[in-house]
Structure formats: structure tokens, C-alpha cells
Amino acid sequence: xxxxxxxxxxxxxxxxxxxxxxxxxxxxxxxxxxxxxxxxxxxxxxxxxxxxxxxxxxxxxxxxxxx
Amino acid sequence: xxxxxxxxxxxxxxxxxxxxxxxxxxxxxxxxxxxxxxxxxxxxxxxxxxxxxxxxxxxxxxxxxxxxxxxxxxxxxxxxxxxxxxxxxxxxxxxxxxxxxxxxxxxxxxxxxxxxxxxxxxxxxxxxxxxxxxxxxxxxxxxxxxxxxxxxxxxxxxxxxxxxxxxxxxxxxxxxxxxxxxxxxxxxxxxxxxxxxxxxxxxxxxxxxxxxxxxxxxxxxxxxxxxxxxxxxxxxxxxxxxxx
Numbered sequence: 001x002x003x004x005x006x007x008x009x010x011x012x013x014x015x016x017x018x019x020x021x022x023x024x025x026x027x028x029x030x031x032x033x034x035x036x037x038x039x040x041x042x043x044x045x046x047x048x049x050x051x052x053x054x055x056x057x058x059x060x061x062x063x064x065x066x067x
Numbered sequence: 068x069x070x071x072x073x074x075x076x077x078x079x080x081x082x083x084x085x086x087x088x089x090x091x092x093x094x095x096x097x098x099x100x101x102x103x104x105x106x107x108x109x110x111x112x113x114x115x116x117x118x119x120x121x122x123x124x125x126x127x128x129x130x131x132x133x134x135x136x137x138x139x140x141x142x143x144x145x146x147x148x149x150x151x152x153x154x155x156x157x158x159x160x161x162x163x164x165x166x167x168x169x170x171x172x173x174x175x176x177x178x179x180x181x182x183x184x185x186x187x188x189x190x191x192x193x194x195x196x197x198x199x200x201x202x203x204x205x206x207x208x209x210x211x212x213x214x215x216x217x218x219x220x221x222x223x224x225x226x227x228x229x230x231x232x233x234x235x236x237x238x239x240x241x242x243x244x245x246x247x248x249x250x251x252x253x254x255x256x257x258x259x260x261x262x263x264x265x266x267x268x269x270x271x272x273x274x275x276x277x278x279x280x281x282x283x284x285x286x287x288x289x290x291x292x293x294x295x296x297x298x299x300x301x302x303x304x305x306x307x308x309x310x311x
Contacts, residue, residue, distance in 0.1 A: 008162075008163030008164070008298070009161070009162045009163055009298070010162055010163055010164040010165070010166065011157065011159045011162045011164070011165050011166065012166040012168065012169075012202075013155070013157060013166070013167070013168030013169070014157055014168070016159075016162065019163070019164075022203070023164075023204070026204065026206055027163070027164075030229075030230070030295070031296070033229075034295055034296070
């Protein structure tokens with residue numbers, strides 16, 4: 001049996017209610033965008049560390065070279 | 068001004084009162100003068116009342132009511148208009164988003180101050196906002212924002228193009244923000260700047276400050292505030308800055 005999705009609660013002024021369909025769609029879009037941004041950051045960190053490992057230096061040493 | 072008078076008469080015993088005399092007395096319960104000069108000249112002269120404690124008057128040049136305290140005149144009202152006016156407030160508990168009531172922003176004020184307090188949150192994440200009109204958030208890609216912070220684990224961020232990134236909320240701490248919102252109602256870009264505090268690692272506190280813009284010319288009547296994930300508990304108050 002299908003169950004209705006429990007949507008997050010929002011407050012507008014003094015009114016408290018579940019998100020409507022439009023708000024929930026935006027919420028899910030924001031969550032997806034946030035995950036993409038977090039993955040991009042993690043991928044960059046991995047790539048940066050990979051370069052540092054190949055060069056055999058630390059991040060602080062790399063900063064000194066670029067400074 | 069038909070109510071204005073130049074003296075407060077004193078009638079003597081046996082004097083015949085004319086219609087003009089009676090009209091002057093009955094026409095105004097409180098003597099009305101043009102200004103403080105005519106007020107002061109209206110008492111104490113020949114056939115005029117001696118000024119005494121408790122006397123009232125109205126000055127038409129400045130639209131104020133005054134009373135005499137026995138030594139000097141003092142203004143009763145109206146009270147001077149405040150430069151800073153409370154608009155509304157609310158408390159919220161474990162919600163994913165908090166929106167100001169529709170028409171919180173209006174043509175009455177161009178600029179606003181919001182005191183926003185998050186006493187607890189369910190997750191460590193960024194804290195964002197969007198402008199709002201007619202009951203719906205504006206999520207177009209017209210937002211620019213940047214904030215910096217002093218903390219070790221709360222170090223600042225750049226907002227996405229569909230929202231303003233304000234700060235960082237930590238599940239273990241309190242986040243307090245004061246925001247100035249400039250020209251949200253006007254048909255021009257809307258601006259905001261803010262400062263506040265957030266919990267950092269352990270008991271440390273992070274100080275933060277930021278600024279943002281909605282680059283379009285949409286007129287807004289409210290804003291929504293929300294953590295990137297989880298829920299928040301706290302309260303807010305909104306004030307309007309007088310335009311003059």
C-alpha cells in the first residue's frame with residue numbers, strides 16, 4: 001500500500017503547516033543541488049591531495065610555493 | 068484658522084456678555100493659538116485670564132497640544148514619530164523553513180531590520196534565505212551573497228544563485244543574526260547586510276558578517292529563512308526604518 005510522503009514543516013507568520021507541492025519541489029531541488037555542490041568540493045579536495053601526493057609536499061608547503 | 072484666538076478673556080462682575088463673548092468661550096474648549104508667541108500673548112493682559120497651572124492650549128503651527136505646569140509649557144502630544152517601528156514577530160519550533168508574514172514589507176518603509184535568533188538546530192549546515200512575494204519564495208537565479216566568519220569550523224561561504232547564504236547553524240549552539248534589508252519593496256535591486264554569531268568548535272564562538280543582493284527589480288513583501296538541511300527552533304522580530 002502506498003503511503004503519502006511526509007513533507008517538512010514550514011511556518012509562515014504564525015501559521016505552521018506541511019510544505020505544499022511547490023515548496024516541496026523546491027526543497028527537493030535545493031537538497032539535490034546541495035549534494036552536487038558537496039560532491040564537487042569533495043572531488044576537488046581529493047584531486048588536490050592527489051597532486052600533493054605526486055609532488056611529495058604538504059598543503060602548507062604548496063601554499064608557501066604559491067605565496 | 069477659525070478656532071484661533073488672540074486672548075483668553077476674563078469677564079467682570081455685572082458685565083453684559085455679548086454673543087461674540089459667548090461664541091469665543093463656547094467655540095473652543097481648549098484655546099487655539101497660531102504659535103508660542105501668540106499663546107504667550109494670550110494670557111495675563113487686560114481682560115485676559117492669568118496663566119496658571121493646568122492650562123491647556125493647541126498650537127496650529129506645529130499641531131501639538133500643550134499644558135502649563137505652573138512654570139513652563141510642556142507638550143502632551145502627539146508623540147514624536149519613532150525612527151524605528153516594530154512590525155511583527157514570531158517564535159518557531161522544529162520547522163524546516165520560517166517565512167515572515169505576507170506584507171511584512173510594505174510601502175510604509177523602504178528599509179527594515181530583522182533580529183533572527185536560532186536557539187537550536189537539528190543539523191550542522193548553512194543557513195539561507197530568499198525573498199518572498201504574494202506567498203511564494205522567489206527562487207530565480209538572481210541572488211549574490213558572501214559571508215565571512217572568524218571561527219575554526221565556521222569559516223564563511225558564498226551563496227548559491229537561487230538563494231542568499233547567510234551563515235552556519237550548529238546543532239550544539241545558538242545562532243544570532245541582525246539583518247538590514249534595503250529596498251525590498253521598491254522596483255529596484257534589493258540588498259541586505261548582516262552580522263551575528265554562531266557556535267564554533269566546542270565552546271568557542273564564531274563572529275560573522277555578510278552581504279547580499281537580489282539583482283532583479285521584483286517587489287517583495289516578505290522573506291523566508293531556512294537551514295540547508297534539518298530543522299530550526301527560535302524566534303524573529305521585524306522593524307521598519309522610518310523614511311524621514
